[in-house]
Amino acid sequence: MVHSLNKEFSEIFPDIPADIDASGFDEARVPQHVAVIMDGNGRWAKKRMLNRLNGHKAGIEAVRETIRCASDIGVRYLTIYSFSTENWKRPQDEVVGLMNLFAKTMLAEVDGLDEENVRVMTIGDTSALPEDTQHAFAEAWEQTKDNTGMTLVVAVNYGSRAEITSAVQAVVNEALAQQEAGLEVAAVTPEAIASHLHTASIPDPDLVIRTSGEMRLSNFLLWQIAYSEFYCTPVLWPDFNRYDFLRAILNFQGRARRYGGV
Structure with a gap:
């Protein structure tokens, strides 16, 4: 598949940091599917003496930024790991807060995603989610299902x-x-x-990004990422921005994918 930018490169990345050499960026080699393990919300909040839910709320802007940037550079599928089957073990107030946050955020963002021609779908067992949260994701799918731009895949209650x-x-x-x-x-x-x-x-992910410096898969797309490329960054998720995303893409483009061959 031949990719093409949806905006001028300089418009997508207007203030490239000095440590990034973007001269080798190849729009024809943008990964078709990027999957992201969004980690570090809790540590971000702890560093600021805030509760964990504040960290999750702060991470919403990083989600917006990543969706917008991925769509603009021609990524066709973006999967974000929002809530795993193991996350139910977290404190009850955090889980309840997360479910409410999912519902409010999805309802608040769906019109903008629709305008950007983004299709929203979920993977995971959504039947176990609170009714309001289920409804928000179902509404997002119904409103955007015919869109032809990037597909945003939200992994929620997924294992x-x-x-x-x-x-x-x-x-x-x-x-x-x-x-x-x-x-x-x-x-x-x-x-x-x-x-x-x-x-x-x-399609299976071409690139998996994990933030916060952790080096594990956390029960995420174990079948699908058999030959995905990995990029791990110490940046905590709420601090992750379009230039961190660009670093990951450039790193990906510098690799030779052999799929087990020579």
Whole structure:
């Protein structure tokens, strides 16, 4: 796929820091799908002697900035890891606050996303979310589903192990239904499993960005990122901006992707 910028490069990045050499930026090699593990909200808040929810609220601007920048440079899919299946273990007041924040933010942002031709979809088990939060995500999908620009994929109540388990179960059940004599083991193929993942309709990520300096996957897209490139930055998520995103893209463009080959 040939990418093209939706705005002039100088308009997207008007004040490039001195440490960034953007002369080698290649709009034809912008990753089609970027996935982001947004980490560091809690530490950002702790450094400022604020509660964790303040950190999550501060991170909203980084989300806006990343969506806008990704769309402008021609990224076709942007997946953001908003809430994992393990995050329910956090203190109840933080979880409740996050759910309310998701609902309010999605409702507040959807008109702007729609105007930018961004399509919004979710992956994960949204049925476990509070009704208001479910409604906000459903409304965003309904309003933007016909848009043809970048797709924003919000991973909410998402866990990759649960996703893969569910996909394998679906493949096995289909095989059993088609074979009265028993399961055809050959029916359980990588392609069959991939077709039952939440991301079946979108390509695998080319680039995974993780903020805050952590070096782990946190149960995120374990199947889909088998050959993704990784970029980790010490920047805490609320401080992440378009120039940090540009650093990640330039780093990605400097790599040779071999997919296991020579």
